[in-house]
Amino acid sequence: PDKVSQSTRNLVEKAALExxxxxxxxxxxxxxxxxxxxxxxxxxxxDPFFSEIIRGIEVTAAAQGYLVLIGDxxxxxxxxxxxxxxxxxxxxxxxxxxxxxxxxxxxIEEQR
Numbered sequence: 001p002d003k004v005s006q007s008t009r010n011l012v013e014k015a016a017l018e019x020x021x022x023x024x025x026x027x028x029x030x031x032x033x034x035x036x037x038x039x040x041x042x043x044x045x046x047d048p049f050f051s052e053i054i055r056g057i058e059v060t061a062a063a064q065g066y067l068v069l070i071g072d073x074x075x076x077x078x079x080x081x082x083x084x085x086x087x088x089x090x091x092x093x094x095x096x097x098x099x100x101x102x103x104x105x106x107x108i109e110e111q112r
Contacts, residue, residue, distance in 0.1 A: 037067045037092045041083060043099045045072035050098055057096060066093070 004012075015021075040057055042050045058068045069092065071083050086092045 033090070035091055035093050036065055037069060038094045038096060039069045039071055039083060039086060039092045040096045040098065041071045041073050043073055045070065045074075053098060 038061060040054055042054070044050075054068075054070060061068045071079070073080055073083070083095065087095055
């Protein structure tokens with residue numbers, strides 16, 4: 001059920017457009033407990049093998065309302081830790097690892 005009448009909703013939406021208001025996605029996402037963001041980690045961003053795969057992931061994710069971030073692990077320990085922290089702190093909803101193995105050290109709990 002609507003909490004406000006349609007005429008009130010129309011007035012508010014019109015006023016928001018006039019002042020250039022855009023809802024803050026981060027606040028909305030906190031309430032929903034989701035970021036609508038996924039991270040794709042590639043072993044080497046310069047490797048052309050991954051470009052079409054990443055494009056397909058991005059198109060599919062965008063169709064579902066997700067933003068895709070790309071991370072190049074290149075075996076940089078601090079960067080790898082940052083990737084893990086993003087998912088632990090719920091700044092991303094998921095992570096796709098492209099490659100044949102987990103490219104960095106992560107505990108079993110972190111892998112879950």
